Amino acid sequence: MDFKQLRALVTVAETGNVTRASTVLNIVQPAVSRQLKLLEEELGVTLFERSRHGMDLTEAGRTLVEYARRVLNELDRARAEIAPARGSIGGIVTVGLLPSACDLLSSALVTAVAARYPGIRVRISMGYAGYLQRWLEAGEIDTALLYDPKPTPAIQTRQLLEEGLWAVGLPDSGLKRDVPVTLRELATKPLILPSAPHGIRALVDHAAALQSLQLQVVAETNALSVQRSLVLGGHGLTILPSIAVAEDIARGLLNAAPLTQPTLLRKIVLALPTNRQTTLPVRCVVELLVETMREAVDRKHWPAARWLAE
Incomplete structure (x- = not known):
């Protein structure tokens, strides 16, 4: 197993077929196919399922690609550090x-x-x-x-740094930057929260449990962009660090208020x-x-x- 074989493996995985990989690597197609064949023979496994539509990684192939990317990244970093531009840190x-x-x-x-x-x-x-x-x-x-x-x-x-969590909603939500809102008040509103075990969700759930509050969670997501989109779509309020929506607040798309009783910090x-x-x-x-x-x-x-x- 050598670096040429690993680079061929990763490139085929990323491009989906040998033809495109040979173009990216600037070598002929049979050479790419040979590198893959040598890898498969050495490991005794099939790395790709060949089909009319391209090359699909097998389970073994996915595992090897993950490690190969790390190896190649480390090699690229070593080259950049060993031979930077003259007189500079690289x-x-x-x-x-x-x-x-x-x-x-x-x-x-x-x-x-x-x-x-x-x-x-x-x-x-x-x-x-x-x-x-x-x-x-x-x-x-x-x-x-x-x-x-x-x-x-x-x-x-x-x-x-330490930052407080804020309640976030549409401009007609009544939230104001200089008027804190309590978790008990938010408990009466439809909420869009991160999915467990997200850190913010753990903080909110723990605070609600201490006050015996039943939150009205109407949607959960593991993506900040979806959380923001659901609030913009009028589906409810959310709880976020204000930095996550600072630009939307500045543009007047959203309003936010500091969360208090309790103050939740991260x-x-x-x-x-x-x-x-x-x-x-x-x-x-x-x-x-x-x-x-x-x-x-x-x-x-x-x-x-x-x-x-x-």
């Missing part, structure tokens, strides 16, 4: 961002990295905290923002793996990520956030 750094903060941070981070470290290429992976933590532990990303996870020997964390932490070295390019990008977040809080671009890091 490499590929993959950053995991939460959906609620991705729009605010991604462009600012890429801009900052390009200005200060042009030899570094940033990859942004967006996902909920549970997924980001698994990707971080598996080596698929280099650093991530998480919601104050339970201690684990696989990652080290640093608290960055802490965002910076996470790094403990099972591998934090390289210089990663440290540089982490520094700029923290600077970007601090600047967003200082300029009031991150509503309801309080900076915790020194």
Whole structure:
């Protein structure tokens, strides 16, 4: 098994057939087919089901592709770090961002990295905290923002900021930024909430249980975009950090009010793996990520956030 074979495997999986893969790899089609055949012979399994419509991965093929992508990513990163542009810091750094903060941070981070470290290429992976933590532990990303996870020997964390959750609804919902709303008041309204075990859902359910409140959950979703769309469609109110809908509030599409009695807070932490070295390019990008977040809080671009890091 060598890198050429793994790259052929991943490229065929991504393009769907050998012909397109040979174009992407800039080698003849029989060479691609031979690389796949050598892999299958070495492993003693079938990696693709061949059909008139293309190449479909088998279960074994899907497993190998997952590992092959990690290997190839690591190789690309090593090349970039070993041979950067003369006199510069170079490499590929993959950053995991939460959906609620991705729009605010991604462009600012890429801009900052390009200005200060042009030899570094940033990859942004967006996902909920549970997924980001698994990707971080598996080596698929280099650093991530998480919601104050339970201690684990696989990652080290640093608290960055704390933000309150807000009730969010249409402009005619009566919600006002300067008038807090209680969870008991929200319990009488139709609610659209994240699906369990999402961190916000756990906070809301726990607070409701302490007050013996029965929430009227009319819809659940594991996608922030769907949660927002359902509110915009008039299906109910929701509970989110205000940063997730700051642009909609500014445009007058949605209104929001701080949640009180109880005040629900979430802490965002910076996470790094403990099972591998934090390289210089990663440290540089982490520094700029923290600077970007601090600047967003200082300029009031991150509503309801309080900076915790020194």
